[in-house]
Amino acid sequence: MINAQAAGVLMDVEGTTSSVKFVYDVMFPFARRELAAYLAQAWGEPACQAACEQIAADAGHASLEAWSSTADAAPRDLVETEATRLMDADQKATGLKQLQGLIWKNGFDSGEMVAHVYPDVPPALDRWRAAGADLRIYSSGSIQAQNLFFGHTQQGDLLPLLSGHYDTTTGPKREAASYTSIAADWGLAPASILFLSDITAELDAARDAGLQTALLLRPDNAPVEPGHGHAEVSSFGEIEVRP
Incomplete structure (x- = not known):
């Protein structure tokens, strides 16, 4: 005691x-599975854009637009690729966590996740x-x-x-x-x-x-x-x- x-x-x-298992066996797979669909559906929303800008900042870029220009790639593709890389490496990056939180909201609100x-x-x-x-x-x-x-x-x-x-x-x-x-x-x-x-x-x-x-x-x-x-x-x- x-x-x-x-x-x-x-x-x-x-x-x-x-439980660690709930986070790794339920929450993380849900975010990975729903990542592309969420970005496509919510790309223009302020919360989504704020998370994506933070992902760009975490990656060392002045902005998502600057990152896109330098990489000569679509911003949404860059975010999806970087978020997947961070999840693969189990990184605790602030932008990733913000984006995952937005995806998890859909799961909790729908009742799919408890x-x-x-x-x-x-x-x-x-x-x-x-x-x-x-x-x-x-x-x-x-x-x-x-x-x-x-x-x-x-x-x-x-x-x-x-x-x-x-x-x-x-x-x-x-x-x-x-x-x-x-x-x-x-x-x-x-x-x-x-x-x-x-x-x-x-x-x-x-x-x-x-x-x-x-x-x-x-x-x-x-x-x-x-x-x-x-x-x-x-x-x-x-x-x-x-x-």
């Missing part, structure tokens, strides 16, 4: 609140909120995708239990500065935040920023090397939080 004195709990998603969360998560969120803790998410998935995910779970809409969301626009999850920025935005001292993740490198970065940490040992998570120095739990039911 972990008894944490914390005003806030910051949570990762895959491997922490939710997000998996571990059964111990909702009661723990209820318990921590009742104790007075502020609960937030930090994921490589876009904030839009996070809202879709937690708004359409097998346990119902969990968004009312969450007070905020952070993604890679704040910074990489394996850099201490990202957690410093989150604490500042939150208005909490780093030491008063408990960060939960299944990735030791993320926990290391959070600890370097002064946060409390705990490692989730969920089924199907990657093996963890010993000696990492973080408290270990297999369930949110093993964590008690008091502000």
